[in-house]
Amino acid sequence: MSNQLPEVRLFQPLLGDEELAAVKAAFDRSWVGLGGEVSAFEKEFEDYFGAAAALGVNSGTAALQLAVEAFGFPEGKKVLVNDLTFVASATCILINRLVPVLVDCDPVTLGMDLDDAARKVDSDTVAMVVVHYGGHPAPMDRVMEFARRHDLKVIEDCAHCIGGDYQGRKLGTWGDVGCFSFEEKKGMTTGDGGMMVSADRELIERMRPHRWVGIDKDTWRRRDSYTDTGDLDTKHWHYEVAVLGYKYNMNDLAASIGRVQLRKLAAMNETKRRAIQRYLGHLRACPDMVPLLPYEADRGAYWLFGVRVADRDGVIRHLKQRRISTGVHYMPLHAHPLFERYNAAVPNSAAIWPTVLTLPLHARLTDAEVDRVGCALVDRNA
Template structure:
């Protein structure tokens, strides 16, 4: 049996809306993007949404729209996809890392204030693997110190913490829709905010710095080609129509894994905080007990047709960050210890019970071998 790590969930409805675009005169900068934006804003409960070509682009535009620049600092987590730190570097600001909570794997909110300096301009929490950060506490810290909050909700569409949706509390938030996400637009992302000025700036900057009237060769500010195309927006509209179904399917697969893995010695299933009303399962990441050779286990899984990945490699130990900032092992011990033990197992909407059984049995054999 060959089981890939991920796979999108596409139906005839997605094909119908994409074909509708192909039959129209609009392939870019048309009505589907606007419709997708309106529906995303309504879903999250924000006033404005700005569709872009990736979550990375969305994070960059939020950093820039808040006036963060050279010499500034933004507090974030070293346990994330590298884009959540790179977006700060794009504006010549510096990411300042805070170690993570060993259970939720999110930024340790209790340690944020230790890293605030006179250069700090914002906090950028990441809802890792679809589990929301305690945003009420992040907002309290930010308000106390006069800081902005950029919510990286790229992995957390639909997640809820104490009754509030992920993406609903930062000055701005970003969702991403790569094919392995809960919903997909192929490539793409969306910025959401209640701040009209942030929304206007992001719309302009995603479109080469053009003004609100969109005049073709009139550029009011430095901008980028970060636009979402109509085909991606059409796919997003169809996926958003099905979002409850998509999230429920992933919840079902996570539950199957939890039931089968809880009793396996040496394996820790994902922890979900009691304050989380709804986990939005992006990936299913287990942790192995200390002393188990994670890489050997992954090699065994691969040899037997089971896709797997280490999630995440710490950002501060990526070669570029080591070279630029001199980070070393031991700087963020919780992140490093967790990162050495994690394995993302195959996880997608239509994973069958038979496939889950095969993954679990293969993992059991791997653990017995090593």
């Protein structure tokens, strides 16, 4: 029907000349692996978050995995996690030989339902992975109070909420560790990448070798000593491996992009807020659907904009014919075969997920594109 129309993409990174110049500078330095750019990005991340330390890795998944590992929980202990989330929020638990306990979603915010968490926590529970679903902040004052009461570590999964806050305090700095994703669809990107932040410098330093095959010194930090004519120590090449590590480091190409993206973050979040406000106007004329989340469109750092609609397939088809991309975030954990054996009662998540539909939202989305999507939804109701 409308094959001539340009597509409206669901997600799209906002990358331009500044990022290209930063990558070129890394080429010109001829150092593209783990190096000074990663350290500089970590430092800027620490400053942005007012965190004691940050650790750059090659994905949000790696950040979550190292964050859970950092506490050295005994095998078989339990970790609470949102049921309605991306699988990486919970594979980090399984990979660390722990047991995920799937917690239902709050029917309004779609974040973790703390009443359900209270029903499921027991004496074997050691931590919780709290997802700020779609960018809507979890109520971190209540989360932290719950965690303290049950002596749980808190890992914030901030893949959706970079730049957001709760009660004026940045998301990612409430819990013991905050984990971010810079995958290409996220609020800021490095292609792929991730970061851990924490107020506990010792925890981050302890995990540093784990992202670099267990090696106790970063190669680039040793580099100058290779040709240091003032120091003829012949052991400049020496390092030791005392811990079992992964090859999870961020590299300088990614970090050079990330440093520029961090400077653009506030503006990118603002563009998305404006798009959300515009969408909400259109939705008022669509009686068969409601906004996915209780959007605070004048503040928030949202990753997802979407609706809840009974006839999801009908809307998908209608938009597809108009070259408008849609998505579903998410088929919940309990519906994946990997998590079948951890299935628990999650009635809200089970009832709501078949109605959730993600619409295009990104920092390149134009008013005209939002109106194209909005008018298509309104037309369907006409």
